[in-house]
Ligand SMILES: Cc1cc2nc3c(=O)[nH]c(=O)nc-3n(C[C@H](O)[C@H](O)[C@H](O)COP(=O)(O)OP(=O)(O)OC[C@H]3O[C@@H](n4cnc5c(N)ncnc54)[C@H](O)[C@@H]3O)c2cc1C
């Protein structure tokens with residue numbers, strides 16, 4: 001113990017020294033050394049509206065809107081040979097404890113403040129949902145599970161399979177890890193095999209039938225690695241990343257036969273407007289990577305969409321396209337809560353079952369249920385409130401929730417014990433739409449997914465629940481939970497009570513699996529669509545009806561790739577970047593930036609130990625979980 005104490009002291013003084021070192025050199029954060037090209041929007045120099053400066057304005061070969069899962073690898077890749085401006089509405093993720101640590105997954109989603117890395121929206125279906133608002137996008141707030149798409153998905157998408165096979169490893173080498181399997185996950189894996197979801201494919205990124213362990217963007221300390229880290233392999237001479245820059249509209253030159261994108265208008269963190277200009281050079285482009293909610297929203301705000309809808313909001317029509325915002329899909333998720341006798345370690349998705357029925361089975365355990373977190377305020381939309389709430393959904397008034405928070409500390413610790421078996425419906429046939437409610441880009445548009453409106457989706461939910469039933473009553477699983485065998489009716493009843501959505505519940509929920517599926521549907525946040533290939537963009541992702549504009553992200557998907565999409569969204573950013581470079585430079589650019597990347601990786605190794613210590617320090621300072629974390633680091637690190 002004395003040894004640990006001494007080590008701690010030494011460690012803390014080292015960190016204090018580090019901190020003074022960094023501030024004395026004029027940079028507030030250690031990450032600013034690694035990403036010198038990231039700046040705040042208010043420092044952007046442009047002739048904002050009237051206060052025009054003299055001399056020609058700086059213009060860019062590429063303006064990428066949205067520094068998310070696709071936008072970061074895309075900007076990195078294009079910066080090899082061209083000047084790139086990446087505009088992201090959120091802040092930097094690097095020193096944000098809610099983003100950096102797995103324990104804070106729920107806390108981060110529950111943070112509904114305007115500065116939160118996650119922006120809550122509620123679809124008209126009555127399901128709570130989240131969209132990213134931070135550099136790195138969805139990879140900063142998601143559950144971390146990493147998988148590739150199936151080979152048939154790649155060929156259906158019309159992608160060049162050789163370049164796809166080169167683009168995935170580019171991501172994987174930089175930010176993907178092999179997970180340490182949590183006890184809940186290994187019991188779940190054994191149960192999947194016991195009930196016949198086979199063969200066992202071991203640890204693999206491939207999307208193939210059977211049971212497997214996938215990759216994760218969390219390292220063994222539970223620290224998250226995001227798409228924003230891919231920016232470290234950019235060419236710093238040619239990349240400009242602007243954070244807190246919210247793009248309000250794309251500007252078009254409409255004097256020619258076909259409108260041509262020429263720039264964007266964005267506002268900074270103080271609400272001041274700026275104008276960024278696209279280079280006039282041949283093949284320069286604006287690329288929208290704002291995600292499945294943000295990309296259709298920005299096209300509509302810029303005058304590309306259904307004419308009648310645009311006119312209602314006084315948006316001048318640049319190109320009439322009735323398909324913008326159509327074909328929105330979200331994969332329905334239903335979860336069965338399983339209590340355990342002993343507390344379980346927190347885990348997000350690690351093992352998955354890929355069935356031939358078009359249902360994927362995954363699992364998560366623990367809810368950051370430390371003694372501390374029972375007392376934390378996780379907000380209105382946290383899973384925890386739903387999990388433990390004794391307040392029925394319809395009576396969750398503000399007063400009732402405040403009363404609940406007050407009495408929460410008296411809840412027995414056992415109430416937090418357990419986990420979820422979850423089922424996701426692959427390629428749902430039910431679709432919906434997105435439309436603007438107003439012209440404020442900060443507000444969510446109206447989104448409808450129409451979960452289970454197609455009978456085949458409902459049928460698959462019921463089939464999936466029957467598989468979950470088998471898993472829960474399997475020998476391996478009951479041996480692990482050590483609980484008295486619960487009937488399915490019991491478990492379904494508990495899951496109804498644990499459920500957080502705004503859909504009214506029915507008394508026949510535990511008798512009718514169909515009714516149960518409808519009433520307890522939630523999201524696994526794999527929503528996609530709104531800018532479909534063939535309807536809004538071409539197979540090269542160029543926006544129909546205008547010049548110099550593409551959309552590259554999950555809004556172009558008809559189906560969500562793999563069991564989980566982030567791997568393929570990042571791959572797509574890299575893939576399209578290389579493809580665009582090749583087209584613009586000619587085939588000679590084939591020797592992509594391997595050397596560059598290797599040099600960067602060596603620098604990174606030096607940096608790595610410093611950065612990780614700094615993060616530990618931050619987590620100590622800001623998070624109640626920090627101390628146990630740091631001890632773990634001192635013991636095992
Ligand atoms: C809670 C959660 C858990 C998930 N779990 C997993 C998982 O375990 N595994 C997995 O594979 N997938 C998971 N996903 C899904 C995956 O993360 C997303 O599908 C993916 O990140 C979407 O990428 P995107 O590039 O389409 O959009 P995003 O990554 O959302 O990127 C869009 C970016 O554009 C920015 N933006 C939007 N509008 C503007 C504007 N007007 N001006 C400037 N910037 C703008 C946003 O701030 C954002 O950073 C999860 C998602 C969530 C939300």
Ligand SMILES: *[C@@H]1O[C@H](CO)[C@@H](O)[C@H](O)[C@H]1NC(C)=O
Pocket residue numbers: 080081235585589592593596
């Ligand atoms: C493109 O960039 C790469 C890496 O920076 C470089 O090796 C290559 O020569 C460049 N190509 C052209 C045509 O400029």
Ligand SMILES: *[C@@H]1O[C@H](CO)[C@@H](O)[C@H](O)[C@H]1NC(C)=O
Pocket residue numbers: 096097098106107108110111112116377378379
């Ligand atoms: C993390 O989220 C919590 C709410 O869930 C919030 O109170 C806190 O300010 C957030 N921390 C940061 C650093 O954003």
Ligand SMILES: *[C@@H]1O[C@H](CO)[C@@H](O)[C@H](O)[C@H]1NC(C)=O
Pocket residue numbers: 151161162165
């Ligand atoms: C790409 O990888 C997949 C799966 O690993 C393989 O089936 C396919 O043949 C590969 N394609 C090429 C062109 O190498």
Ligand SMILES: *[C@@H]1O[C@H](CO)[C@@H](O)[C@H](O)[C@H]1NC(C)=O
Pocket residue numbers: 312313314
């Ligand atoms: C659109 O413009 C008209 C006329 O200028 C105005 O009367 C109307 O209120 C505007 N509508 C909206 C939604 O701004």
Ligand SMILES: *[C@@H]1O[C@H](CO)[C@@H](O)[C@H](O)[C@H]1NC(C)=O
Pocket residue numbers: 475476479480
């Ligand atoms: C049950 O669990 C114990 C320890 O938790 C383990 O030793 C035993 O092998 C398990 N039995 C089965 C059938 O999985």
Ligand SMILES: *[C@@H]1O[C@H](CO)[C@@H](O)[C@H](O)[C@H]1NC(C)=O
Pocket residue numbers: 493496506507508509510
């Ligand atoms: C669940 O069980 C409770 C009692 O424990 C009962 O009041 C309630 O009606 C049940 N709900 C359903 C949907 O069966």
Ligand SMILES: *[C@@H]1O[C@H](CO)[C@@H](O)[C@H](O)[C@H]1NC(C)=O
Pocket residue numbers: 506507508512514515
């Ligand atoms: C469940 O009950 C509701 C009314 O309470 C009814 O409308 C619905 O059809 C029932 N569902 C099934 C599948 O029986």
